[in-house]
Amino acid sequence: MLGSVFDADDALQETLVRAWRGVDGLRDTAAARPWLYQIATNVCLTELERRKRRMLPHDFGPAADPDTPPGEPVAESTWIEPYPDESLGLPAGRAAPAASYEQHEAIELAFVAALQNLAPNQRAVLILREVLGFSAEESATMLETTVASVTSALQRARTAVRERVPERSQQANLRTLGDRRLSELVDRYVSAWERVDVDAFVALLTEDATFAMPPLRTWYTPRPVIAAWARGSALSGAWRWRAVLTRANAQPALGFYAYDEQAQTHLPFALNVLSFDGAGLVGDVTAFIVRAPDPAEADHSRYPERPLDSHSLSGAFERFGLPAVLD
DSSP states (O other): OOSOHHHHHHHHHHHHHHHHHHGGGOOOGGGHHHHHHHHHHHHHHHHHHTSOOOBOHHHHSOOBOTTSOOOOBOOGGGBOOOOOHHHHTOOSSOSSTTOSSOTTGGGSHHHHHHHTTSOHHHHHHHIIIIISOOOHHHHHHHHTSOHHHHHHHHHHHHHHHHHHSOSSOHHHHHHHHHHHHHHHHHHHHHHHHHTTOHHHHHTTEEEEEEEEOTTBOOEEOSHHHHHHHHHHTTTSSSSOEEEEEEEETTEEEEEEEEEETTTTEEEEEEEEEEEEOTTSOEEEEEEEEOBOOOTTOSOGGGGGGSOBOHHHHHHHTGGGTOOSOBO
């Protein structure tokens, strides 16, 4: 609902406080699940009333040309944040027989980003109906509205999300590739970056691939543009990279570390969330940078030399159990 793991923490805490205060009014334990989800949904809707929607750089503005250095950073609260899906303990499969999306599909980066473009009530209806599997009647009761209103909101939400998410989910593509093939592809991706091999990196990308780096607003597409940018920036040889495998938003992710001359070790730089197509090529890279932004700085292309940002580091490295340094 919120697109932020920090906001989700706060919403969960508020949900549990409200549930504790109202538990004496729960007469039927069989009704506990919809009762709790109603509280959580209302907490999220209240939060959404008072803040701007979150997004990815793709939604912020058009792609840049290869000679354009990464643009100035934008406030952290603008961006969607990565989710450590392992810590959420999601089971395989759907939450209920009536759900249309697998639970892992519902936290994929593209799906979460698409949700942020929906009106809050449409967002709530889509999650209640299509992810959690509640009926139209149950959803209407939770949202204190009519079945007709829920049905209408769901139709609009389905159309909007369908226009923004790929035809095949990441879960479907990852199943097609299989664990061994996926492991080989990720190893090749890491090797390309650690060897600063632009050609090897670009060979792993789809023709219409994108590369984004929140909190920097600039993003690049298609493959030739990414190649030109990488050759003059991240893979120019100015920095040495190491990477550690993890998972975010139910997708393969890599904690990238840049070598720091002063510290004489590799320090966290960005959590790269990778999206694969069914043929084994990388379609999208979203690199959540954990270095402190400086809007006044003129050259935003040298972000690996910026100091660490404690808030971003907590959200994109510490929550994922990634090491603080990498020798």
